[in-house]
Amino acid sequence: MEFAERPISSKTVFHGHLIDVEVQQVITPSGKKAQREIVHHAPAIAILALTDDNKMILEKQWRAPIANTTLEIPAGKLDQRDADNAVHAAKRELNEETRYEATNLKKISSFYTSIGCMDEYMTIYLATGLKRVTHELPQDQDENLALYEITLPKALEMIELGKIEDAKTIMAIYYWQGMKIRG
Template sequence: MAEREQVRETQTVYEGPIFSVEKQAVTLFNGQTSQRDIVHHVPAIAVMAFPDEDHMLLEKQYRATIGDFILEIPAGKLDARDFDEPEHAVIRELNEELRVSAGHIQRVTGFYETVGFSDAYMHLYIARDLQPIPVANQLPRDLGESLDIESVSFEALKRLFEAGEINDQKTLTAFLYWSYLRG
């Protein structure tokens, strides 16, 4: 039977605007002690934006964490305006990144991104009935955000999946959910 660890002591070792790192001293089920380093991350949203039933909008952008470009669905962190209604973040990210609004937004699931060391949680949404946003109503992109928008067909994304070329967790989850929907 799985047993719960008992947290004896916590210490915040880093506090930043997006995440913090906490060191925990824990007592294991067998009485031994151990240390846990936990990244507390603000929740986030990701969006499967469908311009039609056979295409999804993806972004190609450089990610410093991997030192390379990656093809991914749009996403963003929640801020104080969004914690009670993550859909607000969806609307903002669609505007900032894709320059579209959606006539229909639906939450489909949520998931912990890396439970081995972080409590990062992501809400996954679908956006349909997309309309371009006039330049005057577009929100500024995040500082340094540079991306290319690509409309990718289901068949093209399926080929990327089969070739092992979808290497972003949220995009992989989105593709698998899209496959489920197409059933």
């Protein structure tokens, strides 16, 4: 069975600081015309940062798309400072957002964040052996963060109560739970 669609036209309808939006006209495998709206986003990273006393670092911040605050693991997009290097971006974001550096940084997984409309590809890392940085990188001007350290049982309870609703954070917490089960 054929699945690939054939674009017949494409137009960028919005170019922003964070995203670009493209509208494509396509021909489906069955020969029908359809429209596709695609959000282009830079690759991104997220970090499950675990302290030596076995707590995860969460950030509380405002998220305009949902007009509310969220609790999330540290995360950010790759930019010109990273030269397409996700590990560099993870180290940079960990410094900028938490003021820690990790002795150990291990890739957990990579995935598309919202495959129905967006091409953002995110890699989650596990950061352990955290130490305070000696050189603080500047934080993004538009970020306002409050940091929390949460135990695994508390994090699982917060998911159950709807206090943590961010997908990458939930995925990281369930990975952490799996680490505990596996030993």
